[in-house]
Amino acid sequence: MKEILYGAAYYDEYMPYDRLKKDIAMMLKAGINVVRIAESTWSTYEKEPGKFDFSSVIRVIEAMKEAGIKVIIGTPTYAVPSWLISLDPTVMVERKGSGRAIYGMRQSMDITNKTYLHYAERIIRELMKVSANYDNVIGFQIDNETKAYGTSSKNVQVGFVQYLKKQFHNDIEAMNKAFGFDYWSNRVDSWENFPNVNGTINGSLGAEFEKYQRLLVDDFLQWQADIVSEYARDDQFITQNFDFEWRGYSYGVQPEVNHFKASKAITIAGCDIYHPAQDKLTGLEIAFCGDSTRQLKKTNYLVLETQAQGFSNMMPYRNQLILNAYSHLASGANAVMYWHWHSIHNSAESYWRGLLAHDFAENKTYQEAVVVGNELKRLSSKLVNLKKTNQVALLISNEALTALKWFPIDIKSDFSSTLSYNDIVRAYYRALYSLNIECDIVSVDSDDWQNYEVLVVPSLYVAPDDVYERLSYYVESGGKLLMSFKSAVADEYVTISHEGTPHKLQEVLGLSYNQFASPTGQTLSTSYFENGGVVEGFLEFLQPTTAQILAEYEDSQWYDNVAITVNHFGKGKAVYVGCHVDEKSLMKIIEKIFEDQFNYDLSKYQFPIIVKKGKNDFGKLVTYLLNYSDHTQQVVAEQSGLDLRNGRQILEGQLLSIASWDVIILEEN
Template structure:
């Protein structure tokens, strides 16, 4: 059964990816299957497809969830004294109905090779089951024990900075065979021990998994094998990446250099792609192991994380989330965000929109978020409630804090859980009790919220990686967020899609930020999207290079000049440049970092540059193309201009409605609940009271249990929330 998940991945993939996936099957299986077996797999694909489909319907669907989950990560192993009974009692009082355990203490579970101690796991499982609290078991593989490193030093990853040292978590090479062998042993021992326990509802594979920069000799050898499968010959490889430059040409496979020192953007980006593939393969491998033990009513998840700017921010550059999520039953996410006066809800919404989109709109789990968190994040009164319901409004079915208690030693004593180091009730815990009661009371109303959005942002890990090689000061995630944030502030629902997403035509508006590297096939899909009636809003530096990060030799924007109706060959870093347009107020500092000097072919000019030399060139254009419309933004500009661009695009796509008249800090989110009724969430991300005139059908405000009529004013207190279910 363990290989079935990988076969499903194989059969779900495009024909051009078959060879790579066949290799992944071979490397992910633990048994020594001969290469000849996998070379014959192509002949077996029709039969494999039938087999995969028969199992795939089960694998692709998470078990039906019967109630909202409200939980904490819990580490009995970290406690300074035995207080399990008190913790369970306090959890019950707070409405906690799920805990995650075991994912971080491999050295406790296996103190010496092959010697296991599951006493902590057993006592927590038994205590939680007695209390009616459900349990998610984490595989304990993201922090390696000392004995493993002593016996197999090579499990520590070699990165661009040398070999990692023991101490921190996530310092290993996830492709190392000794690490894999012992990771499998502890997973099998743990799951074999707990698999029949009635408290367990699901399993989390690993923890915030990434490749951790692994780039040592063994990984370089794997990369060469990967490239041999990808290219029919070295001539083809040299041509694809332009390796004649600076004598980088490779004339024999045994001469293939390490990627640690490469100056070639294409090869470097390909190595980054390979490292992300290691993550996808690793999680598929773990999920396949877990699937051998889990019961049909249990799920497999992973707590993905996002990019980081001191908090969750943007796309995770080291993981292909959509690819990695295929092996899971339900997607999970860790979302950490500013609090107090900096709380806006944007990170909660963005992280939720990404995670919901990973599996085509399926509800997801928030496996980690903060209760108190960093010292500067201790929430104001009301903010914990606001945050919890904000997760539900994006489609979450679980909110879980990292973690229950604050630690007393080692590295993270600064981080505060739901409880502080004294373990006593506190105002944050008391507020959590109100959330737990409301989650329990309103589960049938708020569970399994379905969201149907007509706006999407197309992101690309390949473009993100390639941008890092261009080195001119623009950050992919900052640009992406500059276009996402106005959608959030104007209450426009949004999905996130990537190049693998099959149906772009379901969206009326598609926003594409900085698609620097893209294959011609993706650009052709964008062309077709507009021809068939979609509205495309695309920014500077899109289409610039192909999938190998070779700059296109055609007129820029490469592959998009026809659909956008513009061309350019000159670009520069501006100084003192503004915009000439009635739509955008004049400001000499309006354009920064990057401008493309656009010449319209069929496009209408919306703005030109305010500059004595560049004033003849267009900055922002709009082009009618087929049945649709393409807006091209040729410059990096201010948030105010981007806000206006996004607002205009939403209006031109006929998506501006009543909810868009509400403005931040008043936020509304909407979805269809499992009772087939519309649910409208209203949030006040402000310390100042606010008022909303409710514009939808009559219903019931769920938190207070009050009837609500159309046109009635809803009073939102500081950091307040109200939820209306239509009749």
Template sequence: MKKHFLFILFLSFLNQAFAQKPATPLQTLQVEKTLQATSEQTLQVEKTLQATSEQTLQVEKTLQATSLLFGVAYYDEYMPYERLEKDVAMMKEAGINVVRIAESTWSTVEPQDNVWDFSHIDRVLNAMHKGGIKVIIGTPTYAFPTWLAKKYPDILATTSKGKNLYGARQNMDITNEHFRFHAERVIRKIMEHVKDHPAIIGYQVDNETKAYGTAGDNVQKAFVAYMKDKFKTLEAVNKAFGLDYWSNRINNWDDFPTVNGTFNASINASLNSEFSKFQRQIVTDYLAWQAKIVKEYAKPTQFVTQNFDLDWHGYSYGIQPDVDHFAAAKALDVAGVDIYHPTQDVLTGIEISLGGDLTRSMKNRNYFVLETEAQGFPQWVPYPNQLRLQAFSHLASGANMLEYWHWHSIHNSAETYWKGLLSHDFEPNPTYNEAKTIGKDFARLSDKLINLKKKNDVAVLFSNEAQTAFNAFSFGWGARETYNDILRPYYDALYKMNVGMDFVDGTKNPELSNYKLIIVPALYAASDELLKKLNQFVKDGGHVVYTFKSGFSDENVKVRSTVQPAIINEACGISYSQFTVPQNVSLKNDPFGVGKDNNKINTWMELITPTTAKVLAYYEHPSWGNYAAVTQNQFGKGLATYVGCMTTSALTEKIMKDALGKANLWKTEQSLTFPIITKSGVNQQGKTIRYFFNYSAVPQKVQYTFNNGNELLSNKSIATNTSLDLEAWGVKIIEEN
């Protein structure tokens, strides 16, 4: 579902402010057994759900044979009057061929304890099947009913801010034994009821799942069990996390204090980061648990997915800090994502591309967009042509499904002004009419656009562990930027230069040899093994671009006592021991030619001394002028670039352009720049598909320099070295001969 308005966030704040004292948890030993990452049950789940299983392979084979899916979320139970038949007719007219239902309606399905009502599900399943529209069933566990909250108040999570109160969604402890019992029961009851219905093509487990900050006594005890299993002894914990500081040393497992208090991020980021990792493991295990239950009933031709969301800065922004997406995706047949973004004059396509690249990389295959806006917030109502531009942008990154949240605007809820494809009057509108053109084109071109395969030479190496650690220490230097604020400028710069990218997870022993250039933003916490692997990648001929604060601490967020940047200094050919917050600092002599206003350094600067590196830029400052800001070093067969400061967008683009050129990755596509965006891949017929997007309100002419082909939307031939006309917010799709 969508992000709530500030009003809901305010209510949540009030709930926390007047929270009750935590209740004593029941049967914590059972919770510990459920949560231990190394438990036999978890290992069995992983074994059962691994991507190479026969069932998953069958699902993948089935999906390869399907058409593009174009759909909406649909909630019959929210409707103010009877209109199901009319909705189906309007959906068919728009070319909608799939709907997602049921993930929001536990209280409708189970109005009282063990009292069941499947009438809304049945009505929609039967109506959609009659209309030839496929259905995805969601498990309704992300918001639980009032009777369950009353019967078991301990289901409401205790967080670092206190006890949650009932009202908001996603306010529960997903490890709680009572929640698990009732969640499993509602899932099984729904699955038993719907499993044989011919309209169903797949299932979504939960919704934008996270641990929701759950940190009650039961979770704390489970965390201690996790720590015992991982570190074996308290001496190892004390040493790894530096707990002698402020007498935080733990000398008896029974004395292990709550992570909510003494060990918050400002006091011991090491233990805080480990607890965050543990909470992400809770999410991974929870989704695997749900997927396993669903697969007991699902047919081999039906998929299981989940709608992951991204970090939220008023819209989808970057790496989600609360979910280990690559680990959680292992339990799924298809990775799914929710992508929301600004439109109108600030539509860039960056969020569509980033969310798509990340989700495609989770399982190295095509993915589903399970939610994106049709109208969305009032400020997001799309200009003419923008809905089409957005739709084909999702396909260009490898999406096989595009679903809007949602079909109809809701008349009384927190999301009343998050508008669907239809407005509150349920009548056709310009956005709906534009969607009709998308549906027709998806149906007509499905066999040419589905299952697009992409091969990229560039990857962004990210790390949830580095993200947690970097964000935890932002108070230490008064930084306004988060981890994603460091990552995004580099991704954005490459996107605008039409460089295709994958994401690799730095915590998963990533395979790097498939790439020629790797971007490493703020790798603040990392193991020796990963840093040595990056050194070897450069030595073997690869190119790496590092930002500041990389290699600074180990995987336990303990700052290394060696020369910084630790370990990677070998490949980077530099060292530093001091850093500061710049005041009126720029780069000497404007080395990248960006002009005075763009040549400034913001937020952070490391005082770098080159050893073997070539200096690309020195600081311009009376005291810091002898120190390097940006360096480049030949190491073995490859090249390592290190950016020791927070640069402006213009500087970042120039640095990346230099890196691309030296990696021999400046190709024909790079002759085009934003607002012209081009993406490509190979379709299931083995032909190259090239998308051209105009992300501006001004018509553009593009010199088409690729192979002869056919423009699919107009069905017109196009020859190499001819002009391609793109209308405002327009799109062209070429299938090469």
């Protein structure tokens, strides 16, 4: 791209009165150069079957064109009109446990339903016909935060059986064995008599069905992309706004979509990211989103939705909107777009506030957007297309996530609390982030993670044998592996290994184990890690063979007490952490491992100072110094350069003060 895109979603259809010219004037004042439209208003464009009215779309495109503002068109397929359900009630999704959905909520359709697909294709084509030829339309967003929505209707069940037949080469006995169907008399006698998957208690079958549902998303997005591609020019992109697990904000790996596979349908990666604010703003979610989305197409990406004012608990402090915008760019984003421009006056999201509140007047958040937009006008050429080269990768797996949902890790003796895959992923990522160890988040299915100097692998509970073999080769060839508990337990069908744990990696890690527990009040005893650490509810009893012991369980009442080990294997080294520890302890453990075992050059600074680097289009190193605290922080400039925001020259070794919730951006001389 030639410039940073800065903008918002804009809904002329939702306005209580005509204010398009006024909105555009306010956008231009704020330096906004792009809007995203059309993705949620199918029923407005097709009030009756076959009667189309795209006047609001054309009106906005043409007004934005006159103002010099670019437009991204969203296909409006994620919220279906009520008349479509009257035509065919089976358009509504049928889910496990709740049956057929009732009309009213968005994203409640069956993405495999033929009636839905027929009418969705028609609205897409009609929209493309009236919008694609405008030169200020720069790209298309297919659907919106797409998932399978738990679809498990009859046609999906039939499709799943066909998928299994292909997976097992039509050998039903091989499938019975792989899934352990002898247990509780679950054996399937024929493909024709395959039972409804919604009733299964078999984790292997349940996890495989969830994998199949993720594949449905891949197919659906490719189907939409193929339609859009028929109309799109070569200079127009196709994207999707991938989101993440939701726990009141964007939390971690998306359970319902494999981003790495689904992104094959698009030409540029896009994402939606919502995060804590005020005193809870850490930048962690922004960074996780960036480090993951950046790897989907191995280049820069678009933030298609993020918060402006958001809900009341997202209302930013002074300067936080500015800090957030630059945090996205520091991770390699080429666009920052808010959901949304104006606050909606009725319906479900009335209090998910945009840049403008319900009175449309200027407010402090909007005024900070004015600061960002006008700085980007001046600095865009130096900040766009930031290229990052990281030596550390965090390996993630949708299949491990699903398996640990079926077999959660109990962390209290009364089984009242469990540890999820994303809890573990976030814990390890948070430690890396806080230590300013920049990393890429890569898929276990990727073919290039062997190129990293250090590979961090949290709880890879399941994987095919070839993945374990690749990990072994990675270490043997000189790689440095940091692996956590609950790794290499089962194969791709969630069958726990009978050959011992860790499966296929006992020689690499120099250990095995066959017992584990969920204790309370357990700590680590070690001379290697300062102050040991507090075990939080889960531990494995490691039995080293060739591995060196780094930590043990203190005052252990069990026979075995080894907690953390390091092993030399071939040219490389593997560290195994056999327990879940508290946040502070994990950060200290990882810091010590990277410094002493991996000889990694750590940053001088830790959270709340976050340091992110990359090279711009001029080949110059750009360093972002981000302060996620309400106090002024001081750092020492590592090299001479230009403070881009303030235009001042900085000398190597110069002491720099970063105000609360602020950022300094240095470009090397």
